Amino acid sequence: MAQPSGIVTLLTDFGIEDVYVGVMKGVILQINPVIAIVDLTHQIPPQNIELGAFQLQNAYRHFSPGTVHLAVVDPGVGSARIPIALAASDCFFVGPDNGIFNWVLANRLLASDCAADHAVALDNPRYWYTSSPSRTFHGRDIFAAVAAHLASGIPLSEMGQSVAIEHLVTLKLPQCQPTVTGLQGCVQAIDRFGNLVSNISAAAVRHHRSWFATAAGRAFPYCSTYSEVPFGRPLSLIGSHGWLELAVSGGNAQQAYGLALGDRIKLTWI
Amino acid sequence: MAQPSGIVTLLTDFGIEDVYVGVMKGVILQINPVIAIVDLTHQIPPQNIELGAFQLQNAYRHFSPGTVHLAVVDPGVGSARIPIALAASDCFFVGPDNGIFNWVLANRLLASDCAADHAVALDNPRYWYTSSPSRTFHGRDIFAAVAAHLASGIPLSEMGQSVAIEHLVTLKLPQCQPTVTGLQGCVQAIDRFGNLVSNISAAAVRHHRSWFATAAGRAFPYCSTYSEVPFGRPLSLIGSHGWLELAVSGGNAQQAYGLALGDRIKLTWI
Amino acid sequence: MAQPSGIVTLLTDFGIEDVYVGVMKGVILQINPVIAIVDLTHQIPPQNIELGAFQLQNAYRHFSPGTVHLAVVDPGVGSARIPIALAASDCFFVGPDNGIFNWVLANRLLASDCAADHAVALDNPRYWYTSSPSRTFHGRDIFAAVAAHLASGIPLSEMGQSVAIEHLVTLKLPQCQPTVTGLQGCVQAIDRFGNLVSNISAAAVRHHRSWFATAAGRAFPYCSTYSEVPFGRPLSLIGSHGWLELAVSGGNAQQAYGLALGDRIKLTWI
Numbered sequence: 001m002a003q004p005s006g007i008v009t010l011l012t013d014f015g016i017e018d019v020y021v022g023v024m025k026g027v028i029l030q031i032n033p034v035i036a037i038v039d040l041t042h043q044i045p046p047q048n049i050e051l052g053a054f055q056l057q058n059a060y061r062h063f064s065p066g067t068v069h070l071a072v073v074d075p076g077v078g079s080a081r082i083p084i085a086l087a088a089s090d091c092f093f094v095g096p097d098n099g100i101f102n103w104v105l106a107n108r109l110l111a112s113d114c115a116a117d118h119a120v121a122l123d124n125p126r127y128w129y130t131s132s133p134s135r136t137f138h139g140r141d142i143f144a145a146v147a148a149h150l151a152s153g154i155p156l157s158e159m160g161q162s163v164a165i166e167h168l169v170t171l172k173l174p175q176c177q178p179t180v181t182g183l184q185g186c187v188q189a190i191d192r193f194g195n196l197v198s199n200i201s202a203a204a205v206r207h208h209r210s211w212f213a214t215a216a217g218r219a220f221p222y223c224s225t226y227s228e229v230p231f232g233r234p235l236s237l238i239g240s241h242g243w244l245e246l247a248v249s250g251g252n253a254q255q256a257y258g259l260a261l262g263d264r265i266k267l268t269w270i
Numbered sequence: 271m272a273q274p275s276g277i278v279t280l281l282t283d284f285g286i287e288d289v290y291v292g293v294m295k296g297v298i299l300q301i302n303p304v305i306a307i308v309d310l311t312h313q314i315p316p317q318n319i320e321l322g323a324f325q326l327q328n329a330y331r332h333f334s335p336g337t338v339h340l341a342v343v344d345p346g347v348g349s350a351r352i353p354i355a356l357a358a359s360d361c362f363f364v365g366p367d368n369g370i371f372n373w374v375l376a377n378r379l380l381a382s383d384c385a386a387d388h389a390v391a392l393d394n395p396r397y398w399y400t401s402s403p404s405r406t407f408h409g410r411d412i413f414a415a416v417a418a419h420l421a422s423g424i425p426l427s428e429m430g431q432s433v434a435i436e437h438l439v440t441l442k443l444p445q446c447q448p449t450v451t452g453l454q455g456c457v458q459a460i461d462r463f464g465n466l467v468s469n470i471s472a473a474a475v476r477h478h479r480s481w482f483a484t485a486a487g488r489a490f491p492y493c494s495t496y497s498e499v500p501f502g503r504p505l506s507l508i509g510s511h512g513w514l515e516l517a518v519s520g521g522n523a524q525q526a527y528g529l530a531l532g533d534r535i536k537l538t539w540i
Numbered sequence: 541m542a543q544p545s546g547i548v549t550l551l552t553d554f555g556i557e558d559v560y561v562g563v564m565k566g567v568i569l570q571i572n573p574v575i576a577i578v579d580l581t582h583q584i585p586p587q588n589i590e591l592g593a594f595q596l597q598n599a600y601r602h603f604s605p606g607t608v609h610l611a612v613v614d615p616g617v618g619s620a621r622i623p624i625a626l627a628a629s630d631c632f633f634v635g636p637d638n639g640i641f642n643w644v645l646a647n648r649l650l651a652s653d654c655a656a657d658h659a660v661a662l663d664n665p666r667y668w669y670t671s672s673p674s675r676t677f678h679g680r681d682i683f684a685a686v687a688a689h690l691a692s693g694i695p696l697s698e699m700g701q702s703v704a705i706e707h708l709v710t711l712k713l714p715q716c717q718p719t720v721t722g723l724q725g726c727v728q729a730i731d732r733f734g735n736l737v738s739n740i741s742a743a744a745v746r747h748h749r750s751w752f753a754t755a756a757g758r759a760f761p762y763c764s765t766y767s768e769v770p771f772g773r774p775l776s777l778i779g780s781h782g783w784l785e786l787a788v789s790g791g792n793a794q795q796a797y798g799l800a801l802g803d804r805i806k807l808t809w810i
Contacts, residue, residue: 007569011559016311016313017313017461019281020461022308022311023329026329030332030334033334036569037308039556041559041562046462056559077495135495136496136507136509192558193587225675226618227616227617227618237675239677240674240676240680252586287581289581289595292549293599296604299545299578300603303546303576303604317733348765349765404780410780
């Protein structure tokens with residue numbers, strides 16, 4: 001496992017209107033004032049664990065080894081769900097055991113040294129912000145404090161009892177499926193530009209030279225960048241996070257075609 | 271008074287579409303490049319001093335002693351209202367004297383050492399960003415610069431003439447009132463999750479074992495966390511900032527019951 | 541040219557819902573973990589280069605010499621438009637050559653030492669994040685990495701081949717025009733408060749003592765601050781960024797008068 005990078009990233013559904021995020025930063029900096037804190041996003045739709053897990057996996061790989069990723073989308077706060085911390089893929093992860101680390105857990109099996117990965121339940125109050133945490137804001141009272149201690153070099157094993165990684169919660173997500181002529185998947189996220197990000201990965205198409213995608217009765221020919229077709233025309237490409245995307249050159253595919261999360265996307269090899 | 275923590279927090283109604291906040295950070299870092307700047311929120315509704323004061327008081331207590339809290343919700347910028355800085359509750363506060371520090375001023379009386387608190391009018395141009403400040407952006411031209419100097423260890427007394435703390439502006443806010451069977455208060459804030467935060471404090475209910483809240487003709491039984499009632503059911507609890515909240519388990523109480531800022535909340539002891 | 545200040549500012553149209561911005565910060569901190577990163581704004585309307593250029597010029601002058609300003613509003617990503625870096629006005633600028641640096645290029649001619657300014661095409665893969673950059677996210681794969689290297693003191697000339705500053709793309713923006721009785725301009729931006737920022741600069745009115753502005757059939761008398769007229773009344777003033785603004789005291793001029801980007805503003809000297 002890498003040494004701490006001194007960086008803590010934050011991903012939540014807390015929004016930016018309230019001071020929940022600012023308060024977590026206050027807690028982190030009380031514990032260690034030289035930690036660099038980076039916001040990934042706080043605009044996960046309230047309590048949407050799937051989209052939180054999706055955004056986390058797009059981001060964490062671009063940070064230094066030893067970075068602590070704090071992810072709080074936590075509809076079950078105060079209930080039986082377990083607060084955890086996890087060392088995997090040469091990073092640390094802190095948050096509720098509710099599926100938010102779904103992709104981290106999936107990806108770790110691709111790493112050669114995943115035998116060194118481990119997880120703990122955060123049951124040692126010594127590393128909490130307060131010995132009697134609220135039952136509504138573990139982000140402040142447990143997770144922020146634990147993240148700051150991990151980023152400061154306190155070993156993960158100090159934070160609580162080991163739990164088997166295999167027993168951590170994963171999500172049941174729709175998988176893309178092979179068809180006779182290609183693949184079938186769905187829209188798993190939509191970005192600010194109205195690009196429709198599918199659940200079809202770059203790996204799933206890598207042995208094929210070309211294709212067209214179909215969604216909402218419309219064809220999206222394969223391109224390598226947005227401007228390869230004329231302004232206003234649809235296209236499909238492998239987006240920067242490694243997923244097949246449907247887009248409109250210089251436009252907004254979501255608005256143009258009325259597509260929504262979960263809508264079906266068909267890929268046909270050519 | 272504590273030594274400076276090297277942290278400056280920012281709370282404004284400037285939003286995030288424009289570069290007003292970025293410009294204030296540029297000014298702070300020109301004066302001292304190693305200051306850690308933390309955004310509390312910039313989404314205070316335009317010119318809403320009451321909500322600014324509410325959010326500030328929820329946040330400041332979670333930062334290290336000696337932190338400088340810069341708060342700019344300033345409809346009277348350029349008018350007769352006085353720019354001030356204040357040492358209270360072991361922190362510094364910088365902003366307009368218009369009620370934004372209402373809760374800071376109320377809370378200081380609870381501290382044992384409040385005799386050491388003091389305030390100054392920011393009339394020493396030596397610590398401004400420019401000797402001829404604009405009349406529309408004191409956030410940049412006065413407050414950001416003063417905050418950076420305070421965070422760098424320049425004494426408060428250097429920044430201008432003393433003013434009596436007792437003469438600073440406070441807000442006339444609706445107070446919760448005792449009734450024959452409980453308390454009556456109102457909605458003072460609504461968070462991103464649609465939780466309705468009342469003006470009834472944890473202290474006001476601490477001698478009572480249980481209650482139910484009523485609002486919009488609907489009962490909200492007392493719980494200790496959101497998931498204590500089934501999904502979609504109403505509840506009331508003491509929220510993480512220490513106020514009674516009305517909520518819906520896994521849902522949005524504001525949308526479910528059409529409640530708004532200022533709406534009446536009744537508490538009945540049981 | 542100044543030494544690097546250790547600061548990188550970010551201005552994009554990436555929004556805050558997705559993790560694009562967080563990923564760029566991860567790349568920057570991988571290259572140099574002690575860089576201070578400041579967000580200017582990420583809410584530029586998608587692909588609106590003009591508003592990006594406007595916001596950038598309002599902000600960059602308030603940062604220390606040697607700061608690196610990274611600006612990515614990039615509808616042509618992956619096409620023939622050139623990724624560039626530029627030393628001008630004692631700062632560095634990194635982004636696409638599409639007009640986003642329009643005002644930087646205009647302003648540099650006002651500086652005495654603009655002969656020292658220079659620009660390069662970012663064609664040296666040694667300073668990229670990856671030797672095979674994606675064709676959809678140069679913000680991550682080229683610009684963030686180059687900005688971090690510049691902020692760390694690598695000379696601009698290392699980043700790629702020189703290009704003539706005179707050949708960089710500038711925007712064709714509407715100019716304010718003299719009339720018999722004053723000036724005619726238009727709305728070039730609207731801020732969060734509904735203030736209408738014109739394209740009439742402080743310099744264009746500096747020889748005149750007073751005026752009134754007309755827009756949407758309504759007069760906006762000249763004031764020096766918002767509160768100089770009664771609450772709810774219209775006014776015009778020189779805003780904090782140095783442009784003539786139309787505003788409503790304590791209100792929202794955009795909503796009150798239904799004005800939009802590009803609408804005509806007439807100034808009459810008195």
